[in-house]
Amino acid sequence: MVSVISNVDTGHDDMIHDAQMDYFGTRLATCSSDRSIKIFEVKGSTQTLIGDLREHEGPVWQVAWAHPMYGNILASCSYDRKVIIWQEDGHKWKKIHEYANHDSSVNSVCWAPHEHGLVLACASSDGSVSVLTSTAQTWEAKKITNAHSIGCNSVSWAPAVASGSADGSARTGPPPQRMVTGGCDTYVKIWRLDSTTGEWIEESKLEGHSDWVRDVAWAPSIGLPRSIIASCSQDRRVIIWVNDGVSGVWQPRELNTFDDVIWHVSWSVTGNILAVSGGDNKVSLWKESLEGQWVCLSDSAKSQQQPPSEQRMF
Amino acid sequence: MDSISRDTEEKWALPDPVLLGRMHGVVSSLCNSLMVFPHRHRLHHEGSQLEPGKEVRLYQVESFSWLWGRQxxxxxxxxxxxxxxxxxxxxxxxxxxxxxxxxxxxxxxxxxxxxxxxxxxxxxxxxxxxxxxxxxxxxxxxxxxxxxxxxxxxxxxxPGGLVLNQLVVWVRSHFPTNHEKKSEALESDHPHQHPSYWEIIYGLVLQGSLDDVRQMLSHHPRADTDPFLSMDELLRKMPFYQVYGGVSAAEFTVRWQHWQGECERRLEEGHFATCPKLLTICKILCGDLDTIGSLWDLTDTWYHLMVSTLLYTNPTAKLFHLAGAAQDAIEHTRGNHSAITPLDRILLASMEADTHQVIKECQQVLxxxxxxxxxxxxxxxxxxxxxxxxxxxxxxxxxxxxxxxxxxGHGSLWQVGVLYLDHCGTSGIAMAQVVLERRPLTSDAVAHKVVQMARDRKFDNVVMSVCRVMGRRALDLDRLGSAIWWGVRSRDAAFTSHIAHKILQRYVEDGKFESSPLLDQLGPAMLLSDTLTFLGKYREFHMLYQDGKYQEAATLLVSLISSKLAPEYFWPVLLLDALPLLKCPKPVITSEQTYELMYLLNNLHTATTTNTEKQNGTATETSQEAFLEKERDIRLALTNNLAKAIIKEGTVES
Incomplete structure (x- = not known):
């Protein structure tokens, strides 16, 4: 049984584009077309507004929380071509860095796993991906130009798991840095940081979608050597890409063809559940069965009333 | 093998006025909750998409189950x-x-x-x-x-795989009504006048509780008549198979057949012709399917009916007999139009020995x-x-x-969850790390608990992560002592150095140490980073000095200076610390050490004079000013001490 445990007026004056829980699930950041970002403290089923961040000059598309070992840090990206990094200082939120080196709307921001340091990837409609790295006092930017022609819609980091150690506990050497991007060129691309040259290299170009790729999400590692990426597209499909960690090949498996464009895919923190939402008014949750099939667990916001719980009949 | 996961698609509606249910959802926290909000994609060139007076709401959706009940x-x-x-x-x-x-x-x-x-x-x-x-x-x-x-x-x-005796007990304990009613009837003055007297008796027969049946019958006014005595004998003599009773299954079958033959004989000979109720009982004992079937409403369910039927038709039934018997019983009760429930399916699958199906059905229904x-x-x-x-x-x-x-995801049961993960292979280890790492660190006590649990499991990365988070928080709150304590535990050298620098800089500013007891108990942990080592050793120097151990204090101070462990901004402090030692009436700093100090002073002099134009922070600035004032004093003390030391050293050698 599913129930709505809370229902809060966000105070945004326009559509929300993204909502993200922080690392511990105790704070929630939302961003909106009203150019603002709001931060809520979440306790059980109550949310209290604790921050209202206004610096952007256009709709804010996405927000991302950094690992709390670096403090309370939030990144946001906007149609105003800017990426802003915010930090909570006392009870005030301050802009600590602004990156305005993209030529078009910045669509997506994603923090690297904390093992790599305080590093942020940003994907823009200008087709490039920027990687911002925090050094002692400043931020260094490295840009992958023309990562996707026409535009890059989404970026997501690979979990930091060293090859050969399934649980990530006994590492030898730093784990490789990888990220995945999805763009208007219909491709999903995997990038790897070459540790000797310090350059980002296109490692794989995954062809499977037939229209703009809207979102990509690299699944958290759940103790297996394999890697999983979910991608969704304007072509109404969600594809699960699996790399067994041995052959190095990304095998696509279509999750489903939906009734409308799919805008968003996101993994639960344990990597067990994938939430899919799109233009068909539905949010559906998917889980991989033991046999490797992806099955729909539940589907919110569609039918009028839930059927009586089957358990009662059992 | 087909899919195990719950594949019954379930749907829920969230009525929201803003976009008539156009929803967008994000799962992100551990607590199985989902954030849902109305959404339409990126139409940035338009004005506000919101009609006036409408609120943009956010819904937190969570799955709910009886598991969260207090009970x-x-x-x-x-x-x-x-x-x-x-x-x-x-x-x-x-x-x-x-x-x-x-x-x-x-x-x-x-x-x-x-x-x-x-x-x-x-x-x-x-x-x-x-x-x-x-x-x-x-x-x-x-x-x-x-x-x-x-x-x-x-x-x-x-042994032998005979299941019926246990099944009879299973049925009795889950359908206790007959026994309850029996007690109720026997408590009355005239048990045989109980409205359900014969139903109770049939029910007890169908559950094989023959002693109870005999007890009930003995209260009948005609208990002394031939039919009742004959029935009592049959009931008394019915053999029951005992696993460890010393009788083989084959031997038991012979006895049982003999007994049932006797029942059939008495039935044919018309022992019970005058008493139709006893006739029915005798037919049950003979395993007459029509009779047992006609009484099925006394058994409530098909599985009770199945056990009752087997009891009088196949008392040595084994597991593989059950599938067929269950099907027959279901077939018989189907006439009652009762639909097959999930429970029926689970029990049937059990009797068919299909454990996979049992688990799958349970999973779907719970x-x-x-x-x-x-x-x-x-x-x-x-x-x-x-x-x-x-x-x-x-x-x-x-x-x-x-x-x-x-x-x-639960506030207090998460620890229980981790205990299960200890027995769940590599996936369990990975998940336990996620659970521990993401536990909201609401207090120091929670943090200690998480660290302890992570350490017990050798999750070094989790220990490091939690300590770093706690260290960072303490640092943000300006609690440097606590920050360094957590920093040391995180074994993060860069982070710890950063905090150690902060502590030293603060000392330069106001001459006080934050949480000195913490710093004094660092022990071998101080080797984590150079700055921390210096900080720890410098505290040691203070202690020696306070205890009046000037000789040792002096040696330590000079070694700190010569080892170049000290950050540059701290050199003036060290030289000023040396001043009282240089002024000791008996020299505690040797000539060799004095040269070291002089060398440092010269370096510092050059650095300070070239740096005075460069503004590099008020803290160092003030300390440099203080230092310049004292520079003369130090030079003088150094010279005096050198002279005294040389004389002393010369005296000892000769």
Missing amino acids: ARKLINESVGTFLSLQKIMQEGGGAEERKPTLVKKCREYRSMIQASMEESIIFEPEEVESDLHAYGQVLYKMELILSLLEILFIDTK DNPWFTTHLTDLLYHTFYQQAEFKFLGDLRETLILEYSEVLS
Whole structure:
């Protein structure tokens, strides 16, 4: 049984584009077309507004929380071509860095796993991906130009798991840095940081979608050597890409063809559940069965009333 | 093998006025919750898409189950104990015969937990939640029914595989009405006038409680007549198979056939012609299917009917007989138009020995994995190393993961979840790390708890992450002592150096040490970073000086200076610290050491004079000013000390 445990007026004056829980699930950041970002403290089923961040000059598309070992840090990206990094200082939120080196709307921001340091990837409609790295006092930017022609819609980091150690506990050497991007060129691309040259290299170009790729999400590692990426597209499909960690090949498996464009895919923190939402008014949750099939667990916001719980009949 | 996961698609509606249900959802926290908000994609060139007066709302959606009820808490806490002790015993090894008693015992522990919880739910709760509670009680009853059947069929198996005796007991304990009514009737003055007198007797016959039947019959006014005496003899003589009774199954069958033959003979000879009720009983004893079938409403369910039928037709039934018998019983009761329920399907699958199907059905029908997890674990250990049950291993792990994930979102039960993950292979380890790392660190106590649990499991990365987070928080709150304490525990050299610098800089500013007791107890941990080592050693110097051990203090100070461990901004402090030692009447700093100090002073002099134009922070600035004032003083003290030291050293050598 599913129930709505809370229902809060966000105070945004326009559509929300993204909502993200922080690392511990105790704070929630939302961003909106009203150019603002709001931060809520979440306790059980109550949310209290604790921050209202206004610096952007256009709709804010996405927000991302950094690992709390670096403090309370939030990144946001906007149609105003800017990426802003915010930090909570006392009870005030301050802009600590602004990156305005993209030529078009910045669509997506994603923090690297904390093992790599305080590093942020940003994907823009200008087709490039920027990687911002925090050094002692400043931020260094490295840009992958023309990562996707026409535009890059989404970026997501690979979990930091060293090859050969399934649980990530006994590492030898730093784990490789990888990220995945999805763009208007219909491709999903995997990038790897070459540790000797310090350059980002296109490692794989995954062809499977037939229209703009809207979102990509690299699944958290759940103790297996394999890697999983979910991608969704304007072509109404969600594809699960699996790399067994041995052959190095990304095998696509279509999750489903939906009734409308799919805008968003996101993994639960344990990597067990994938939430899919799109233009068909539905949010559906998917889980991989033991046999490797992806099955729909539940589907919110569609039918009028839930059927009586089957358990009662059992 | 088909899919295990719950594939019954369920849908829920969230009415929101803004975009008529155009929703967008994000899962992100551990607590199985989903954030949902209305959404339409990126139309940035338009004005506000919101009609005036409408609010943009955010919904937090969470799955709900009986597991979160107050009554289930005890069940959760008790079952983890049984689970863990079972894993421990199983790990210790032993053959199937050694394992079996443990498995039976643990299975009964689970059953008694369920029963206890069921009784509590009946007794204690107020009426307001009655219907929920009733449903909860029902679920518990059914879980216990299933578990006890599986115990008979797979776990507590008897030599020869004969199952009927246990099934009769199973039916009696789950359908106690006949016995209750019997007591009720016997308490009355005229038991035979009880409205259900004969129904009770038939019911007891169908449950094989023949002594009770005889007792009931003895209260009949005609108990002394021939038909009743004849029946009493038949009931008394019916053989029951005893596993350890010294009679082989074959021998038992012979006796049983003989007895039933006797029943048939008396029936034919018309012993009961004058008493139709006794005639019915005798027909049951003869295994007359029509008679038993006609009484099926006294058995309530097909599985009771099945057991009753087998009791008088095939008393040496084995597991493989049950599938057919169950089908027959279901077929018979189907006439009553009662639909097959999920419970029926689970029991049927059990009798068909299809454990995979049993688990799958349970999974589909229950809203949380508590029962399925423990059941699968029991079966996994029962069929350990049997090729055909290999699937149980993977299934068990998946279910444990699922159950722990449910628990891990809970404010106080997350620790229980981690205990399960310890017995769940590599996936369990990975998940336990996530659960611990993401535990909201609401207080120092929680942080210590998480660190302890992570350390017990050798999750170094989790320990590091939690300590770093706590260190960072303390730093943000300007609690430097606490920050360095956590920093040291995180073993993060760069972070610890950063805090150590902060502490030193603050000392330069106001001459005070934050949380000096913490710093004084660093021990070998101070070797984590150079700055920390310096900080620790410098504190040691202070202690020596305070204790009046000037000689040792001086040696330590000079070694600190010459080792170049000290950050540059701290040099003036060190030289000023040396001043009182240089002025000691008896020289405690040797000539060699004095040269070192002079060398440092010269370096510092050059650095300071070239740096004065460069503004590099007020803290160092003031300390430099203070230093310049004292520079003359130091030079003088150095010279004096050098002279004294040379004289002293020369004197000793000669």
